[in-house]
Amino acid sequence: PATIYRKDYTVPSYLVETVELGFDLDPDRTIVANRITMQHNPASPSRSIVLHGEELELVELRLNGRALAPTEYKIEGSVLTIPRAPAQVVLEIETLCTPVQNTSLSGLYVSNGSFYTQCEAEGFRRITYFPDRPDVMARYTVMLRADKARYPVLLSNGNLIESGELDDGRHYAKWEDPFKKPSYLFALVAARLVCQEEHYTLKSGREVLLQVWVEEGNLDKTDYAMQSLKNSIRWDEERFGLELDLDRFMIVAVGDFNMGAMENKGLNIFNTKFVLANPRVATDIDYAGIEAVVGHEYFHNWTGNRVTCRDWFQLSLKEGLTVFRDQEFSADMIGTDSGRAVTRIDQVRTLRQAQFPEDAGPMAHPVRPDSFVEINNFYTVTVYEKGAEVVRMYQTLLGRDGFRKGMDLYFARHDGQAVECDDFRAAMADANGRDLRQFERWYSQAGTPVVSARTRYDAVKRNFDIILSQRCPATAGQPDKLPFHIPVAVGLLDANGKDLPLLLEGGDHPKGATTVVLELTEQEQIFRFRNVDERPVPSILRDFSAPVVLEYDYTDDELLHLYRHDSDAVNRWEAGQRLAMERLLKLTAQVSAHGDAAALKLDSTFIEAQRALLVDEALDPAFRELALILPSETIIAEQMEVVDPQAIHTARQFMRRTIGAALKTELLAQYHANQTPGAYSPDALSAGKRALKNLCLSYLLVAPDAAQLQLAQQQFDHASNMTDRAAALVALIHSGSDAASYLDAFYQDFANEALVVDKWFAMQAAAPATNVAAVRKLMQHPAFTLKNPNRARSLIFNFTNGNPAQFHAADGSAYAFWAELVIELDAINPQVAARLARSMDRWRRYAPALQEKMKQALEQVAARSKLSNDVQEVVSKALA
Ligand code: BAL
Ligand code: ZN
Known part of the structure; x- marks a missing residue:
């Protein structure tokens, strides 16, 4: 297969103005009539019309009213070319497709007897011939015709302008999308569905119709998606001044879906996983996922739909930005500093679990890739999550207000356009009068940068220096990297664990600031803090201010100091992870050498640090839960030269078992203290309590006695929500006891x-x-x-x-x-x-x-x- 290169981009030869689609929907033989008005693009030297099509049977192709003979066009692979076309063209194309045989779930397909579409990235070409590329934006009108009894609900993008009955028990619906869009945002649904709907008033006073469509029997699981949608609408108005531009916004849930969800204009199609929830069937994590994904798809309406990507290499333009927006939304919905920190820690864990390994492996690619064979392979944690980190760094460098100015300029310049990552960067730079040229390397260079820190203290001059250097490992096709522009947020702790007011030489931060952002742009730089009365403990990379690996030779005492006192919750958590990782690596090496866990030991220093944290009622339960989770087996593996998965597992289990035994009293006490009686609520505090309680349970069940087993069994039997029921079952399965009867009961119930x-x-x-x-x-x-x-x-x-x-x-x-x-x-x-x-x-x-x-x-x-x-x-x- 051919590799496609970013450098080979050429503008489309023809631009499409309007698209009129007519569907006669039938699972075995759907007829698609497509009428396109297009005109030659003056920016292109080519007079060939290029259309894409896959798995289609071409019935007829007419150009300006005349049927074209097969000699007048050429089909090669998935490309149909009409050479020497006139400047103004009306194309009429009739094709057939077979939705019921479409198991790829790309294009038009059947799920549980109904029709759904998925067009991003290149699924529209499986529906009709079209210049299926995101820089071709057009206005769509869609006529759907189908059997009324089997497909009572007919939906497409935009507004419903007409509907009615046809012969033979069929009916129709005509939809018009007032906004121009690329073909990847097209959608239709023809299904037997029911909906929860609500009229919602925007801040401007305009009323809109919101709908969540699901299969019958699931209407008791749509409340949270609807609430999340309303919260998203309000949040985007308040944080970014962005209003819903349609009169109607629909979410449809489907059980067969490749991705999490899809931001089709006005008609978001969702994996059921990110819509359906009630306390009986969904966990706290499911609820959080629904909020995030409903937000994500809604936010795409501006970042992705109103301003879209010039080509698929720019995917992170919309995905990185929209992930960042949904992360900020979720954090703002919690609304507390500690809640925000918990969401940030979760993001760091995802990066380490999935993105850092990707960045170090054979599929490593820049946030804006230079080439691909199959674009579907590039919907990655690098494009999404690292892309979001890159967007977050603008906000770290420019401040919230500066970031907002950049967003405003981005929309002022590019609304209705298909643009590049560079355009976003230019808006950020220009709105703030900043030079962000070097920042471009975050888009073009793959690999996780390593920031190495050294410090020196001069007691006489009262200077504390932090010397930062950076390097980035070679990745496929990129042996050498140039220095990145890296924001490194830093604080200094005194011997009592208090933040020192900082005086950075050459810095322009406010007086008394306790965190400053160092801008590392060279291979090595020295940052000098003045008026430092004692040797402090540095807290480096606060709030995980850049997606890098930080090397610093912390002593155990320094880490314990940070773990006890750091005012930055992310670095406080990080200190605990470092303490744990050091031990996990040593234990793993011992298991590798001796073959078993017999001689392993865990020092009391670490255990006592965990004990103190576990019982610290001043801390958010959600934070304590995260602090007590040991780095995953995958994250441990990433630290090793030669990975020994069994040894990692044995060492980690040993550590969990030892902690479980040593902290048994406290774990039990916290288990009981963090119950959430009464009606279930997925709010962050309740969810955090359940998370901590269930983590305690899992520790108690690593090597359980009869009483501990009973605790889990009782929780399983009496749980009033899925979070607690599933956690009890997982604890039982992992305990090594026979969990078969519980698994059976769970299956029967659900x-x-x-x-x-x-x-x-x-x-x-x-x-x-x-x-x-x-x-x-x-x-x-x-x-x-x-x-x-x-x-x-x-x-x-x-x-x-x-x-x-x-x-x-x-x-x-x-x-x-x-x-x-x-x-x-x-x-x-x-x-x-x-x-x-x-x-x-x-x-x-x-x-x-x-x-x-x-x-x-x-x-x-x-x-x-x-x-x-x-x-x-x-x-x-x-x-x-
Ligand atoms: N655009 C594909 C699904 C998503 O990222 O929202
Ligand atoms: Zn997205």
Whole structure:
């Protein structure tokens, strides 16, 4: 397959003004009539009309009223070219497609008997021939016709302008989108659905109609999505002055969906996972996910839809920015500093768990990639989460007000346009009179920068110097990197743990500031703080001010000091993680050397630090929970030269068991102190209490006695919400006791709730006792199917990515399983298959015996003759 390069971008030869689409919807044979008015783009030297189409049967192609003979156009692969076209063109195209056979879930497809679409990135070309590229923006009118009994609800983008009856029990609906949009934002739904709706008044006084559409039987699970939508609308008005531009905004939930959700103009289509919730079926994490994703898709209406991407290399222009916006929304919804810090810690954990490994692996790419084979492979944690970090750094450098000025200028300049990441950066720079040229490297250079800090204290002159240097590891195609522009937020703690007022030489921060942002732009720089009366403990990279690895030679005492006192909650948490990581790495090395956990020891210093934190009632329960979670097995693996997954698991379990035993009294006390009686509420404080309580339970259940087992069993039996019920079940599964009867009971209770059945598979997939044979057995369960992405991910991905000790079993049996599943899934849904293929990204970091077997599995997949571009790109990069 061909590689596509950013440098090869050319403007579209023709620009589209209007699109009129007519659909006669039938699962086996949908007829799509498409009338496009277009005109030659004066900026293009080409007079060829270029259209994209895939899996379509072309019935007729007319140009300015005349049917074209097959000799008058050319179809090569997925490109249809009409050479020597006139300047003004009306194209009429009739095609056929077969939605019921579309298992890729890209384009028009059938889920549970109804029609849905997914067009980003390149799904529209599976619906009709079209210049399917984001810089072609047009106005759409859509006529939907379908059987009324089977598809009573007919939806598309924009406003409903007409509807009525047709012959033979059919009906129609005509929709018009008043805004021009790229084809990837097109959507239709024809389904048997019901909705929760509400009239909502915008700040301006204008009234809009909000709807959340779901399958019958799910109307008791739409309240939180609706509330989140209203909160999102209000937040974007208040924080960014951005108003909903449509009279009607719809969310539709569908069970078969590749992504989390999709921001189609006025008609967001969502994975059910991010809409449906009530206390019985959804956990606190599910509720938080719904708020974030509803916000995310809504915020795209401005950052993505009104201003879109020139080409798919610019994907982070809308995704990084919109993730940042949804992160800020979620933090503002909690509304407290400690709540904000908790959301920030979660973001850091995601980066370390998924983005740093990606940035160090064979699929490493810049936030704005230079090339790709399959764009669907670039909906990554780098484009999304690192992209959001890059946007966050503007705010860190420019301040909230400066960032807002930049946003205002961005919309003033580019509303209605398809633009580049550079345009966003220029708006930020110009609105603030700042030179952000060097900042461009965050978009163009892959890899996680390492910031190395040294300090020196001059007691006579009362100077404290922080010497920062930076480097960035080589990545594929980028052996050498230039220095980044890195904001490093710093504070200094005195011996009592108090923040010192800072006086940075050459700095222009306010007097008395206790955190200042150092701007590291060179390979090495010295920052001098004056009037420092004693050697302080530096708190560096506060609030995780840049997506980097920070190296600093902290002593244990310094880390303990920060862990006790740092006013910056993120760095306070970070100090605990460093203390834990040092120990985990040592313990892992010991297990590797001796083969078991017999001789392991955990020092009381660490245990006492954890005890003190656990019982510190001044701290937010959610913060205490995060502080007590040890770095994950994946994050530990990233710190090792040669990864030994079993040793990591053994060492981490040893540490959890030791903490569980040593803090038993406090864990029990906190377990009881953090109950949330009364009606369930997903608010941050209640959710934090449940999180802490359930973390205590999990520690108590690592090596439980009868009383502790009973605690979990009782929680399972009497839980009034899914958070507590699922947590009890997970604790029981991980305890090593026989949890079969609880698993059965859980399944029986929720067999009709697809999202809960996903949880049931997921918790078993990640359980320490689940080996590949057990996964194969679960695949035989009547509720399992590879065709539903959520189900496939729940069992297969949670095993390959969430159960490293079993996935890396010494005999390589799980690697063979992985290869089998990648191949099987590829025939069904290449996007999902390619995600699974990524489980092998880090294969070169394992011991030679494992490496050899992983390589064989990769080669087995690569050798298949009928691979999708998606999977081929991933495995060939892994093997390169
Ligand atoms: N645009 C794809 C789904 C999302 O990021 O919202
Ligand atoms: Zn998005």
